[in-house]
Amino acid sequence: MQSNNHFFEMFGLPIAFNIDQTALKNSFLQLQKQHHPDHVNDTTSAEKNAALINHAFDILSNHDSRAAYLLELANVDFNADQSICDESFLMQMMAHRMDLEDAILEQNFEQIQEVGMQVSKLLSDIAEQFDFAYLNQDWPAAKTQAQKLKFLSNLHKDCMCALIQLPNHSDDDLYV
Numbered sequence: 040m041q042s043n044n045h046f047f048e049m050f051g052l053p054i055a056f057n058i059d060q061t062a063l064k065n066s067f068l069q070l071q072k073q074h075h076p077d078h079v080n081d082t083t084s085a086e087k088n089a090a091l092i093n094h095a096f097d098i099l100s101n102h103d104s105r106a107a108y109l110l111e112l113a114n115v116d117f118n119a120d121q122s123i124c125d126e127s128f129l130m131q132m133m134a135h136r137m138d139l140e141d142a143i144l145e146q147n148f149e150q151i152q153e154v155g156m157q158v159s160k161l162l163s164d165i166a167e168q169f170d171f172a173y174l175n176q177d178w179p180a181a182k183t184q185a186q187k188l189k190f191l192s193n194l195h196k197d198c199m200c201a202l203i204q205l206p207n208h209s210d211d212d213l214y215v
Contacts, residue, residue, distance in 0.1 A: 046095040046098055046099055046108065047099070049070070049095050050062070050066040050067065050070070050095070050096075050099065051066055052099070054109070054112065056105060056106065056109060056166070056169060056170040056173055056174075057170055058105070060100065063096070063099055063100060064100075067096045070092045071089065071092055071093075074088040074089050074092060075089065076089070101192060102162060102166050102169075102192055103119070103189040103191075103192040103193075106166075106181070106184070106188050107119055107185055107189075110173075110181060110182065110185060115178045115181070117182050119185065119186060119189045121186065123183070123186050123190065124183075125183065125187070128187060128190075131161075132190055132191075132194065135154055135157060135158055136194065138150070138154050139197060139198060139201065142154060142201070146205055146206070148205055151198060151205070152202060155198035155199065155202065158195045158198055159195060162188070162195055165188055165191060166184075168180070168184045169181055169184035169185055169188060172184055
């Protein structure tokens with residue numbers, strides 16, 4: 040294991056927002072197998088390594104945490120819990136949240152799925168904006184987009200949870 044715990048290095052990935060998710064997953068599986076307590080003599084060390092590998096994978100596999108991690112690596116002071124000042128974005132998020140809550144109350148699978156797709160599209164758009172700001176070292180814009188990514192990621196997770204919790208759902212239907 041690398042002593043500096045650099046997550047991108049750990050998985051053999053370039054330091055970038057847009058990463059190859061398949062390569063990340065493959066490296067993750069390989070590292071998990073290599074450091075599994077059943078395959079090494081020092082189980083305490085193996086358990087620590089496995090925990091670090093899991094944590095690093097969680098960070099890099101999600102837009103919001105990967106953005107925050109990149110800002111940390113760039114020594115940019117960032118607080119993901121700081122208030123977002125973009126009123127139109129907040130109004131849009133409130134509308135999506137209300138649409139989701141209505142759909143959940145009505146147990147309307149299609150409406151939940153529609154909200155999820157809209158949020159997924161917004162997540163993709165904001166991810167592009169973060170990447171642009173990050174590459175151009177526009178730290179104020181990158182921080183704002185990272186905050187939005189956190190907000191959208193949480194809303195997207197709520198959509199996915201709502202879909203899973205509906206009676207008579209099929210995992211094949213979860214393509215949001």
